Amino acid sequence: MSIRSQLLKGILDGCILAVIAEESVYGYELSRKLQQVGLSDVSEGTIYPVLLRLQKNGMIEGEMRPSDSGPNRKYYDITAQGEEALEMIQEEWRILVNPVNELLQRGRINERETDD
Amino acid sequence: MNVKQMIEENNQKREQLTVDNEKYYSDLMLYIRTNWQVSEQHTEELLLELLNHLLEGQQEGKTAIDIFGEEPKEYADQLIEQLPEEEKRSWFTFFASLFLFQIVPYVLIIRGVVLLVLPLFTEVNDQVNIFKLLITAILLGVMAMGVVRYIMNVIHRSVFKKNHAEWKDSVKVGAVAAAGMGAFILISVWLPEIGPSFRFTWWLSLLLGGVIWGMSKVVKSN
Numbered sequence: 001m002s003i004r005s006q007l008l009k010g011i012l013d014g015c016i017l018a019v020i021a022e023e024s025v026y027g028y029e030l031s032r033k034l035q036q037v038g039l040s041d042v043s044e045g046t047i048y049p050v051l052l053r054l055q056k057n058g059m060i061e062g063e064m065r066p067s068d069s070g071p072n073r074k075y076y077d078i079t080a081q082g083e084e085a086l087e088m089i090q091e092e093w094r095i096l097v098n099p100v101n102e103l104l105q106r107g108r109i110n111e112r113e114t115d116d
Numbered sequence: 117m118n119v120k121q122m123i124e125e126n127n128q129k130r131e132q133l134t135v136d137n138e139k140y141y142s143d144l145m146l147y148i149r150t151n152w153q154v155s156e157q158h159t160e161e162l163l164l165e166l167l168n169h170l171l172e173g174q175q176e177g178k179t180a181i182d183i184f185g186e187e188p189k190e191y192a193d194q195l196i197e198q199l200p201e202e203e204k205r206s207w208f209t210f211f212a213s214l215f216l217f218q219i220v221p222y223v224l225i226i227r228g229v230v231l232l233v234l235p236l237f238t239e240v241n242d243q244v245n246i247f248k249l250l251i252t253a254i255l256l257g258v259m260a261m262g263v264v265r266y267i268m269n270v271i272h273r274s275v276f277k278k279n280h281a282e283w284k285d286s287v288k289v290g291a292v293a294a295a296g297m298g299a300f301i302l303i304s305v306w307l308p309e310i311g312p313s314f315r316f317t318w319w320l321s322l323l324l325g326g327v328i329w330g331m332s333k334v335v336k337s338n
Contacts, residue, residue, distance in 0.1 A: 027165050028172045044173065045184035045191055048166065052198035062161070064117055072117070074165050 005041055014089035015039065016050055017078065020060055021086055026073035027051065051076065059085055122160040129167055133174065140180035140188060141170055143275050147192045150272035152265060154199040156206070162195065189276040211264075215257050217332035224325030231318035244316040245309040252304045259296045266292050 019025060019033050030051075031044040054060045059082035067073040078086070117125075126145075133141060145163055148154070166184070173183050184191050234240045270285050 026168075028169050031169075043183070043185055044169065044178075045166075048162065049194040049198050052162065052195065056198060056200060064161075071168070073168060074161060 002041075008039070008041060011089075011093070012042065012046070012050055013054065014086065014093065016047060016054065017059060017082055017086040017089065020076050021078045021083065024075045024077045026067065026075050028073075030076070054082070058082070119156050119160050122164050126160070126164055126167055129164075129171060132171060134179075137170060137174060137180045140184070141167060144184070144188050144192050147189070147272060147275040148196060148199075150268045150275070151196050152207075152268050153201055154196055155202045158199050162199065211257065211261050213335075214264075215260065216328065217335065219256065219260065221325045221329035221332060224321050224328065228318045228320075228322030228325060231321060242315055242317055243313040245311070245313040247310040248304070248307050251307060252300075255300055255303060259300050263293050263296055 015034060016030065019030055025033065027047060028044075031042070031047055034042050034047070051060070051062075055062055055076075058079055060076045060078055062074045062076050064072050065075050067075075130138060130141065144166070148159055148163065170180055170183060173179075231240060231242050267289055270289055274280050274282075274285055
């Protein structure tokens with residue numbers, strides 16, 4: 001597994017919750033939205049085990065509804081519990097992202113200096 | 117949508133898949149369906165969802181490998197791990213109805229015919245011992261359940277095996293079913309008659325068998 005997909009694995013639940021919080025989507029739409037924002041490393045199938053887990057934990061709910069193009073699709077909506085979890089993930093991410101950025105960027109700058 | 121409708125929709129839509137995608141998907145489907153611990157309702161919802169995804173992807177030129185990865189067994193195991201477990205009650209209902217509708221009417225009808233014909237050649241006893249009847253019924257139910265589960269397990273394990281010899285599985289399943297049947301016959305022959313018996317004539321046996329058989333057809337068509 002590449003480093004990028006390992007890092008992504010930890011945060012994929014949060015990303016999927018964030019998409020579903022914006023609007024209810026079905027599986028194929030969800031994978032397309034993730035790829036549109038640039039998460040092209042998420043192979044499409046990986047979303048399904050995550051969706052099942054989120055349903056089991058009561059974060060999202062699935063419901064069969066007719067889609068825009070006609071046939072029935074299973075649409076996912078976020079629950080109150082899911083919204084709480086998403087807020088927590090967003091908060092944790094905010095706390096992590098700056099120090100990690102700074103640390104990893106600093107490393108790169110030092111490297112460049114010693115190269116010179 | 118109920119399970120039956122979903123399976124029907126699945127069967128129809130699978131025909132739209134390309135040969136390679138159909139092979140990949142069908143293996144995945146068989147592997148997940150033969151895991152008897154997971155909820156049937158949720159399993160079929162998921163299978164239909166995956167199939168819809170694959171069909172949409174196929175229109176954009178993607179293959180099943182592009183979408184679900186190169187390790188279908190690992191992928192399926194991840195899915196099974198997250199599927200909710202089947203309630204014990206629905207397993208019980210499944211086997212109870214299997215037993216009542218698929219075994220009992222045939223046993224009764226065969227018994228009725230035998231009791232009708234056999235007196236022409238020899239003396240027969242149409243008494244039924246309640247104790248013996250109960251124990252044999254329970255035994256038959258347990259045995260049928262064991263054999264069905266065993267067959268499902270054999271299929272489950274063989275789906276993603278490479279260079280798999282199918283005749284070996286057939287021999288294994290045949291041996292287990294024969295051994296189960298043999299044990300059942302032996303036990304029911306040796307079982308002593310304890311407590312009260314009642315007379316159960318050939319025509320009552322035929323009638324009851326016919327009624328249950330008719331009921332099973334009605335239930336099935338609903």
